[in-house]
Amino acid sequence: xxxxxxxxxxxxxxxxxxxxxxxxxxxxxxxxxxxxxxxxxxxxxxxxxxxxxxxxxxxxxxxxxxxxxxxxxxxxxxxxxxxxxxxxxxxxxxxxxxxxxxxxxxxxxxxxxxxxxxxxxxxxxxxxxxxxxxxxxxxxxxxxxxxxxxxxxxxxxxxxxxxxxxxxxxxxxxxxxxxxxxxxxxxxxxxxxxxxxxxxxxxxxxxxxxxxxxxxxxxxxxxxxxxxxxxxxxxxxxxxxxxxxxxxxxxxxxxxxxxxxxxxxxxxxxxxxxxxxxxxxxxxxxxxxxxx
Numbered sequence: 001x002x003x004x005x006x007x008x009x010x011x012x013x014x015x016x017x018x019x020x021x022x023x024x025x026x027x028x029x030x031x032x033x034x035x036x037x038x039x040x041x042x043x044x045x046x047x048x049x050x051x052x053x054x055x056x057x058x059x060x061x062x063x064x065x066x067x068x069x070x071x072x073x074x075x076x077x078x079x080x081x082x083x084x085x086x087x088x089x090x091x092x093x094x095x096x097x098x099x100x101x102x103x104x105x106x107x108x109x110x111x112x113x114x115x116x117x118x119x120x121x122x123x124x125x126x127x128x129x130x131x132x133x134x135x136x137x138x139x140x141x142x143x144x145x146x147x148x149x150x151x152x153x154x155x156x157x158x159x160x161x162x163x164x165x166x167x168x169x170x171x172x173x174x175x176x177x178x179x180x181x182x183x184x185x186x187x188x189x190x191x192x193x194x195x196x197x198x199x200x201x202x203x204x205x206x207x208x209x210x211x212x213x214x215x216x217x218x219x220x221x222x223x224x225x226x227x228x229x230x231x232x233x234x235x236x237x238x239x240x241x242x243x244x245x246x247x248x249x250x251x252x253x254x255x256x257x258x259x260x261x262x263x264x265x266x267x268x269x270x271x272x273x274x275x276x277x278x279x280x281x282x283x284x285x286x287x288x289x290x291x292x
Contacts, residue, residue, distance in 0.1 A: 020075050024075065024111065052290055054287070059283050063126070064159070066084050069099065072114045076111045082100070085097050105289070105291070122156060122160040128276055129145075132257060146273070154172070179194060179207045194221035207223040230253035233262050252273075
């Protein structure tokens with residue numbers, strides 16, 4: 001498919017054009033004395049030179065971010081020819097070609113790092129996310145991400161977790177109340193904290209509990225979702241028995257690839273994993289050019 005086959009690509013809440021422009025401006029040193037240009041490409045590459053290139057994966061990955069990479073390339077060379085070879089969310093083997101392109105050599109070299117950094121980061125997140133989904137096997141449990149994202153990249157990173165097979169938890173501080181231990185400490189108790197959120201008219205109230213004796217006060221006060229924090233499997237079973245399906249329950253805290261299957265097998269509705277965005281290694285993806 002060509003990138004023109006993706007005219008409607010957009011991430012809700014995310015300004016792709018502004019992101020590309022700001023990233024390139026940072027790399028070009030706009031605002032710095034002597035900045036605002038790619039000194040290497042301008043001094044080494046003739047202005048009219050053209051390149052053809054292939055972006056490929058050196059790892060087995062889940063692909064995310066190719067339309068964003070295309071936006072980097074097209075920003076500096078509006079006439080660039082781009083063919084995206086795999087769909088977002090596709091699993092690919094090492095050595096798979098992801099994109100072919102041809103255009104102005106200077107422009108493509110200047111845009112290369114921003115395009116690659118983005119695809120490497122997002123594909124790394126999508127790949128780790130898919131590993132966690134796969135580790136849960138056939139459990140009905142849904143994998144959630146968290147707000148543990150790099151500042152300024154939340155919408156991109158949450159796009160990548162969706163691409164890898166997770167669902168987004170809260171997008172930010174605005175779309176649900178999440179009452180955690182520090183809120184409880186200030187409010188004077190789980191029940192009081194939940195009651196205040198309910199009385200404020202908050203529709204979606206997630207309450208973190210780390211002890212079984214906090215469950216009934218949270219539910220009685222109006223919690224609509226319980227986050228069962230750092231509970232072992234036996235305690236999760238006990239918590240779910242107490243809740244008895246009255247509200248959705250989420251397991252969180254210290255979840256790893258080698259523990260998520262047992263956690264999901266308890267029957268919990270959700271498992272949230274901060275390391276999807278906090279600790280995912282970048283995928284090994286390269287872009288090699290040849291002169292035309």
